[in-house]
Amino acid sequence: MLTIEDLQVKIGDQVILSHIDLELKPGETHVLFGPNGSGKTSLLMTIMGYPGYKVTHGKIAFKGQDITHTPIHERAGLGIGMAYQRPPSIAGLKTRQMVQICAQAKGGRKVDPEVLAREVKFERFLDRDINVGFSGGEIKRSELLQLMAQDADLMMFDEPESGVDLENITLVGETIAKLLQRGAPRAKKSENEPTVKERLINRTKMGLIISHTGFILDYLTVDKAQVLYNGVLSCKNNPGEILKCIGEFGYEECVKCLM
Amino acid sequence: MLDVRSRAEQAREKKAALGADIDLSKYSFAEVSHPYLQDLRQMPPEDREQMLNAGVDANEVDRSGTFIQKDSAVLYSKSRQEGLEIYPVKEALEKLPWVEDYYGKLVAPETDKYTAAAELSLQNGYLIRALPEASVSMPVQSCLYLDRDGMAQTVHNIVICEEGSELHVITGCATSPHLRNGLHLGITEFYIKKNAKLSFTMIHNWAKNMAVRPRSVGVVEEGGLFLNNYICMKPVKSLQMYPTTYLRGPGATARFYSILLGHPGSELDVGGRIILEADKTRAEIISRAITNGGTIVARGDLVGEKAGIKAHLECKGLILKGGVIHAIPELKGKAEGVEMSHEAAVGKIAAEEIQYLQSRGLSEEEATSTIVRGFMSVDIPGLPKKLKAKIDQAVAQSEKEMM
Ligand SMILES: Nc1ncnc2c1ncn2[C@@H]1O[C@H](COP(=O)(O)OP(=O)(O)OP(=O)(O)O)[C@@H](O)[C@H]1O
Ligand SMILES: [Mg+2]
Numbered sequence: 067m068l069t070i071e072d073l074q075v076k077i078g079d080q081v082i083l084s085h086i087d088l089e090l091k092p093g094e095t096h097v098l099f100g101p102n103g104s105g106k107t108s109l110l111m112t113i114m115g116y117p118g119y120k121v122t123h124g125k126i127a128f129k130g131q132d133i134t135h136t137p138i139h140e141r142a143g144l145g146i147g148m149a150y151q152r153p154p155s156i157a158g159l160k161t162r163q164m165v166q167i168c169a170q171a172k173g174g175r176k177v178d179p180e181v182l183a184r185e186v187k188f189e190r191f192l193d194r195d196i197n198v199g200f201s202g203g204e205i206k207r208s209e210l211l212q213l214m215a216q217d218a219d220l221m222m223f224d225e226p227e228s229g230v231d232l233e234n235i236t237l238v239g240e241t242i243a244k245l246l247q248r249g250a251p252r253a254k255k256s257e258n259e260p261t262v263k264e265r266l267i268n269r270t271k272m273g274l275i276i277s278h279t280g281f282i283l284d285y286l287t288v289d290k291a292q293v294l295y296n297g298v299l300s301c302k303n304n305p306g307e308i309l310k311c312i313g314e315f316g317y318e319e320c321v322k323c324l325m
Numbered sequence: 326m327l328d329v330r331s332r333a334e335q336a337r338e339k340k341a342a343l344g345a346d347i348d349l350s351k352y353s354f355a356e357v358s359h360p361y362l363q364d365l366r367q368m369p370p371e372d373r374e375q376m377l378n379a380g381v382d383a384n385e386v387d388r389s390g391t392f393i394q395k396d397s398a399v400l401y402s403k404s405r406q407e408g409l410e411i412y413p414v415k416e417a418l419e420k421l422p423w424v425e426d427y428y429g430k431l432v433a434p435e436t437d438k439y440t441a442a443a444e445l446s447l448q449n450g451y452l453i454r455a456l457p458e459a460s461v462s463m464p465v466q467s468c469l470y471l472d473r474d475g476m477a478q479t480v481h482n483i484v485i486c487e488e489g490s491e492l493h494v495i496t497g498c499a500t501s502p503h504l505r506n507g508l509h510l511g512i513t514e515f516y517i518k519k520n521a522k523l524s525f526t527m528i529h530n531w532a533k534n535m536a537v538r539p540r541s542v543g544v545v546e547e548g549g550l551f552l553n554n555y556i557c558m559k560p561v562k563s564l565q566m567y568p569t570t571y572l573r574g575p576g577a578t579a580r581f582y583s584i585l586l587g588h589p590g591s592e593l594d595v596g597g598r599i600i601l602e603a604d605k606t607r608a609e610i611i612s613r614a615i616t617n618g619g620t621i622v623a624r625g626d627l628v629g630e631k632a633g634i635k636a637h638l639e640c641k642g643l644i645l646k647g648g649v650i651h652a653i654p655e656l657k658g659k660a661e662g663v664e665m666s667h668e669a670a671v672g673k674i675a676a677e678e679i680q681y682l683q684s685r686g687l688s689e690e691e692a693t694s695t696i697v698r699g700f701m702s703v704d705i706p707g708l709p710k711k712l713k714a715k716i717d718q719a720v721a722q723s724e725k726e727m728m
Contacts, residue, residue: 114684138683139692148684154677158699164685167695171686195699212685 067091067129068113068220068272074123075105075112082108083297086124090220095246095273097283097305100294101317106276107151109294110222113274114148115141128220142171147218149209151225151276155197161208162192168215177215186211186241187234202229210241220272221245227281239285246273248286280309295321333434333444341437344565344594347536349438352477352508354446357396359472365391365401371502372470378722379497379530380715381468387711389463390453395470396478397448408459408490414450414481424452427483431514431542439538443479443510450480450512455490455521464493464526464712469511471535472501477508484513486521486549494523495712498537499530506534515543517551519574524552526712528719531561533590539566547574547603552707553581555595556716558723560588560619567596567624572606583612584701584716586723587619587648596624596653601634601663608636613701616648617727625667626655632662642671643700645727694728 073086083105090096100106112119113126115138125134133141147168156164165179183189186207191200200208206226213221223242230238247269275282283305291305293312300321301308311320340346362368365383368376373383376393385391390404390411399413417424434444455461471478486492498509509531517523531537545551551570570579581597599608610625627636642650654667674696682692701720705713 116680137689138680139686139688142684142686150681154675154681156678156681156696156699158702159695163695167682167687168685216685 069127070113070124072124073112073121073126075108076120076122077108077118081297083112086299088292088299090272090274092272093269094290095248095275095286095288096290096292097280097288098274098276098292098294099278099308099312104294105297106294107224110148110224110274110276113222114138114146142216145172145219147171147213147216147220148222149206149213149224149226153197153205153209155195155200157195157198159196160193161188161196161211164196164212165192165215168212171216171218175217179215182211182214185214186237203231203234206230206238207234210238213245214241219270220274222274224276225278226275228278235281236285239282242273242275242282243286246271246286280305293317293321329429329434329444333441336435336438336441337445339435339438339441341439341538341565343567344538345563345592347508347538347563349442349477349508353475354442354477354479356448357398357473357476359395359398359400361399362401372472375499375501375530376468376470376497378719379468379499380495380526380528380719381466381497387463388466389461390465392451392453392465392467393470394449394451394468394480396473396476399449402451406461406463408456409461409465409492410452410454410456411465412452414452414483415447417452424483427485427514427516428481431544432512432540436540439510440512440540442477443481443512446477446479447481448479450482452483452485453492453494454485455487455492457487458489459487460491461493462491462709464495464709467494467496469496469498469509470500471504471507471509474504475506477510480511482511482513483516484523484525485516486518486523488519488521491522493709493712495526495528495715497528497530500532500535504532507532509535509537509539511539513539513541515541515551515570517543517545517549519546520548522550522707524554524708524712526554526708526716527556528715529557529561530559531564533560534562536562537564539568541566541568543568543570543579545570545572545574545577545579548576549574549578550707551579552705553579553597554705554708554716555581555583556719557593557595558584558586558719560591561593562590563592565594567598569598569600572599572601572608573603575604576606577603578607580609580705581611582703582705584703584720585612585614585621585623586727587614587616587621587650588726589618589648591619593619594622594624596626598626598628599636600628600630601636602630604631604633606631606634610638611703612640613703614642614650615697615701615727616642616644616650617646618648620649622651622653624653624655626657627665628657628659629663629665630659632660634663636665638667640667640669641700643697644671644673645697690728694724697727698724
């Protein structure tokens with residue numbers, strides 16, 4: 067479980083998030099909407115533990131542990147992972163090595179980078195330096211690949227579908243659904259496979275997805291949608307309803323009407 | 326030979342263009358004899374270990390031949406493969422008349438007082454030659470080893486790749502663990518003939534108070550390839566070198582890679598110069614410099630003389646814990662239609678790169694060393710995997726000292 071209570075965050079002297087309350091139960095996935103510059107990425111970076119995002123009020127707890135001031139790598143060790151909107155590139159570090167690093171995040175997990183990469187059509191990038199010269203869409207798949215290796219319990223996705231072409235959007239959508247144990251229900255192939263209901267009960271992964279378009283919702287259901295507006299989490303509602311409202315009236319009106 | 330000596334005489338006092346001036350009178354140029362080894366495994370264990378660090382395997386596993394010089398004496402010189410010749414250079418000069426056509430033809434003996442001293446008090450050096458069309462796929466290993474404290478080691482090396490041949494050389498320079506003070510003066514001349522390929526990987530493991538002045542010049546003929554790798558990760562007091570290569574035949578290629586670490590008290594002035602004289606020649610100089618308190622001057626100089634040549638220079642420096650990195654990239658285009666570029670950057674590790682890796686589970690220290698490792702791991706196309714592994718190993722050995 068992730069619990070955020072009355073959080074205020076500053077970059078330098080500027081308040082960029084305030085009065086943020088958020089609760090994400092095991093198995094839940096939320097989607098986060100909000101206009102450019104409203105603080106969505108900042109919220110994720112704060113949860114991840116980036117020291118540039120100073121928590122000046124409130125607290126963050128994960129799996130019952132106060133992590134408000136826990137360093138980034140310890141949060142990764144606890145099972146928090148993030149697919150970035152704009153990750154840095156690291157010259158000389160191969161994508162293959164990065165996948166192995168991710169696999170160690172929670173302790174010695176064994177992965178085969180080739181096998182994982184195949185799932186996001188990324189085999190031929192394994193021997194390239196991580197993110198160096200990757201296109202926008204390639205970055206998204208690289209980030210997903212890393213999360214696949216990491217096997218985090220809380221996965222945060224920062225605009226996973228933006229800049230992804232029509233062919234790959236399905237791939238991205240289905241990969242996220244799978245990571246969050248939300249793959250579309252399909253007919254049982256064998257006796258041992260869990261039923262849809264069992265799957266629902268056994269679902270433990272938590273997801274927080276930032277989206278502008280909501281396209282991602284074509285591939286997975288989410289439990290809740292929230293709108294971040296001017297650094298404040300303004301409403302919680304059914305994602306379809308919110309999207310429709312934003313589309314028709316714009317963020318400003320939408321936030322007012324649903325508050 | 327007379328000519329070489331008399332030309333050297335003139336330059337006895339001639340200061341070098343670059344690098345601190347070294348007082349040669351402080352070193353002993355006297356010969357030190359050591360017995361020739363019938364078997365490399367007779368070597369004392371501590372020497373063996375130092376040589377291993379410099380890439381020389383006493384068991385000669387995966388090696389096509391070996392040359393070892395300790396102080397002034399050749400300990401071992403042997404080719405294990407057909408099509409490959411290895412001689413101590415003095416022996417070659419005595420027995421093989423044609424060697425005169427190569428000796429001293431690229432590195433002018435009057436270049437500076439170091440080349441002069443090397444020629445005037447020459448101890449030895451190697452001649453390594455791949456015969457025409459010979460494909461020597463396993464590397465030749467060579468080691469120039471300094472054991473006697475206060476000694477000046479002088480060598481003159483010649484590497485010849487005859488037409489259509491392929492040769493890989495890994496050469497290590499090292500000192501015994503007890504050596505405190507010494508000087509190494511080395512001349513090396515490279516001849517890469519038509520369609521021949523040479524990879525030359527030099528790993529330096531000097532000592533804290535060593536002064537080192539290598540002088541090397543290469544010529545690459547039509548369609549030839551010269552890969553020159555240089556790794557210096559260990560402390561050295563003063564090192565200055567500016568190897569030069571002439572791409573003389575159409576389609577010739579030269580690529581220089583260097584990885585340098587500047588320790589506190591070390592002064593490294595290392596460059597590479599490639600002159601693209603012929604049509605369709607290609608050159609690339611890539612250097613990575615890291616300092617944790619030392620001073621590194623990283624030079625690079627490309628001269629394009631014909632339209633249609635392509636040359637690129639990349640100088641990257643990382644300051645970890647104090648020290649100075651001075652990148653001096655130079656390009657000179659002398660014809661319309663040359664394509665030349667350079668990229669130079671000196672900085673520290675970006676915090677966001679460290680944090681990115683932290684979010685994948687690495688601690689700050691682990692993240693930092695991962696980034697440094699990446700920084701130094703340059704892809705060297707055409708270099709056999711095993712040699713690349715040697716380079717990575719030499720780099721990894723110094724990782725702890727870097728952090
Ligand atoms: N390092 C920084 N220094 C100063 N201001 C910053 C910094 N990082 C973010 N901000 C500001 O904080 C605000 C929130 O930025 P954030 O990146 O969280 O927005 P976002 O909701 O993710 O926007 P987008 O939809 O465009 O990705 C913006 O006004 C931004 O300019
Ligand atoms: Mg954002």
